[in-house]
Amino acid sequence: MLQHLADGLLTGAIIALGAIGLSLTMRILRFANFSHSELLTFGAYCAFLFLGFFAAMDGALQASIGPFSFSVALILATVVAGGLTAVLAIVLDRIVFSRLRRRAGAMTMVFASFGVALLVRNVVLLGFGPDPLYYSNELQIAVRLPLGVRVMPDQMFVLGLTVVLVVLLHLFLTRSLAGVAMRAVAENPDLARVSGVDVAAVVRWTWILGGVGAAIAGVLYGMTVQLRPELGFSLILPLFAAAILGGTGSMYGAVIGGLLVGLSENLSALIIPSGYKPAVPFLLILLILYLRPQGLLGGNR
Amino acid sequence: MIGIASYLVFFLILALIFGVAVLGLNLQWGFTGLFNAGVVGFMAVGAYTTAVLIGPERAAVLGGFGLPFGVGLLCGMVGSGLAALIVGIVTLRLREEYLAVATFGIAISVQLVALNAAFLTGGTLGLIGLPKPLAGLFDRPLTYNIFYLCLVAAIAGLAYLALERIVRSPWGRTLKAIREDETAAASLGKNPVRIRLEAFVLGSMIMGLSGGLYVGFIGYVSPFDFQPILTFQIWTMLILGGSANNRGALLGAVIVWGIWTGSGYAIAQVVPPVYQAQSGALQVILIGLLLVGTLLLRPRGLIGEEEHVSRHARL
Numbered sequence: 001m002l003q004h005l006a007d008g009l010l011t012g013a014i015i016a017l018g019a020i021g022l023s024l025t026m027r028i029l030r031f032a033n034f035s036h037s038e039l040l041t042f043g044a045y046c047a048f049l050f051l052g053f054f055a056a057m058d059g060a061l062q063a064s065i066g067p068f069s070f071s072v073a074l075i076l077a078t079v080v081a082g083g084l085t086a087v088l089a090i091v092l093d094r095i096v097f098s099r100l101r102r103r104a105g106a107m108t109m110v111f112a113s114f115g116v117a118l119l120v121r122n123v124v125l126l127g128f129g130p131d132p133l134y135y136s137n138e139l140q141i142a143v144r145l146p147l148g149v150r151v152m153p154d155q156m157f158v159l160g161l162t163v164v165l166v167v168l169l170h171l172f173l174t175r176s177l178a179g180v181a182m183r184a185v186a187e188n189p190d191l192a193r194v195s196g197v198d199v200a201a202v203v204r205w206t207w208i209l210g211g212v213g214a215a216i217a218g219v220l221y222g223m224t225v226q227l228r229p230e231l232g233f234s235l236i237l238p239l240f241a242a243a244i245l246g247g248t249g250s251m252y253g254a255v256i257g258g259l260l261v262g263l264s265e266n267l268s269a270l271i272i273p274s275g276y277k278p279a280v281p282f283l284l285i286l287l288i289l290y291l292r293p294q295g296l297l298g299g300n301r
Numbered sequence: 302m303i304g305i306a307s308y309l310v311f312f313l314i315l316a317l318i319f320g321v322a323v324l325g326l327n328l329q330w331g332f333t334g335l336f337n338a339g340v341v342g343f344m345a346v347g348a349y350t351t352a353v354l355i356g357p358e359r360a361a362v363l364g365g366f367g368l369p370f371g372v373g374l375l376c377g378m379v380g381s382g383l384a385a386l387i388v389g390i391v392t393l394r395l396r397e398e399y400l401a402v403a404t405f406g407i408a409i410s411v412q413l414v415a416l417n418a419a420f421l422t423g424g425t426l427g428l429i430g431l432p433k434p435l436a437g438l439f440d441r442p443l444t445y446n447i448f449y450l451c452l453v454a455a456i457a458g459l460a461y462l463a464l465e466r467i468v469r470s471p472w473g474r475t476l477k478a479i480r481e482d483e484t485a486a487a488s489l490g491k492n493p494v495r496i497r498l499e500a501f502v503l504g505s506m507i508m509g510l511s512g513g514l515y516v517g518f519i520g521y522v523s524p525f526d527f528q529p530i531l532t533f534q535i536w537t538m539l540i541l542g543g544s545a546n547n548r549g550a551l552l553g554a555v556i557v558w559g560i561w562t563g564s565g566y567a568i569a570q571v572v573p574p575v576y577q578a579q580s581g582a583l584q585v586i587l588i589g590l591l592l593v594g595t596l597l598l599r600p601r602g603l604i605g606e607e608e609h610v611s612r613h614a615r616l
Contacts, residue, residue, distance in 0.1 A: 096593060104600065107398075108596060114338070119586055125579065126586070237409060240405075244399070282410055285402060289403070
């Protein structure tokens, strides 16, 4: 039971990181972006590519840090991957979404996001093949916590990093001009526009935050589970469940939603056969839409 | 020559079976503006319901009803309709994006049930050895396939004619009114939520019919017949052919299925079998480009919606 709780919290932290970006895009760009989870796949594989590059550049970068399985090379690779994923998100917006935003409805954009998801996923599959990949082949020794709970050092790192990133994002959204502009557009796009907010810049910032968050979540997922081309696809429902559960547009909602999704996925193993685990986020979505459609922290719209 | 002819028959049967599903999606998306991201789930519900009802007796799996194929098809449609009703009631009164997420979820869940509920679906093995309707009357596979092609064509034609009538009926005009301006329609005393639900259920029933036809032709059903990619293919068929045009839906089905099988054949000639996964990816990329490209460059598709003006209007 406690082990399930601990595992759920850790999965939840990764889902939360991915869901923050999805929640922001859903609120600011006003469409359900089914290709968001493919940004996780893209980021994770980018990091894999640059991990090899940095490791080849300087062998000393390859050594694992302390009790963790990852190296300085992976951290550097993640930074690069975050940047490239943000660039991909902006490029996709330029080529596809911004054009449709101007002349078609929100649902046409959802349509297109499915097509984009398909393209990204299969380009990754084409480049890296269908077999699972790992950042590191080192075995990790689980740390024993009180009450018989075992966790990997990597998993503790994931949890800590999520907390740090959420605090940083909070500071960005409340203290920086760009962050305040983002919240203004989320609240009321027309009012923000007439008040002189540069909406195009806000859209760019949204994709940057979403892309970087997705890349980090993708790398963390790859680190604690494995890299597969279907990584993002399998996370579509958990991410949407987290965003909808928390109330779209609410960053803290997405974090709480992510943790709840992770917990219920893992705790579900106690009552239903594990084969049905991937359906848990879907049941959560139906439940929250039925009981409280605006989400836990979402205001009335 | 016989080889080409029999392949053509085989190709057309599948294209028309998918065409029926595209007609169902067209009622939902084309005419009503409802986004269904789980087409494959509703097809699978129809397929499995049909398969269980017409299947022979078997150990450890529910079955042995041995009902006629026609009854199986009808029950499959009812099954898909019920699934649509459950999802629709929860989501149709909410923002339309939530319908996309929920239908996507139901497709995933249906696949999980197909994989795990072995007593009903036969699990990963699926249900095999299903009787082909009226197979006893034909001695050669080709003549049987020609018969099945006529059957599918007749059903697709019937569905086409029925839908053409429906969308031109007062109810069909209400669908378009709701799609264009929900508030205006509501102010005229129409109930958008109820009419949307009706269109959603009817469209999903047609998808269930398509799933049942598929089972009748292939003779077995497994979870791997209803992968998410099939949903993308069916959308691409609709978008390319022309949304809100039933002829476009059928045309798109034949063209996209032709591109899919043709590209699969061409890639298999060039790429060695070791890279099977990669060549599959190439095929999907082609479909994705087709979908996004059509949305960007020719949003109305090959033959788009016809403009209807009331015969009472004076220009």
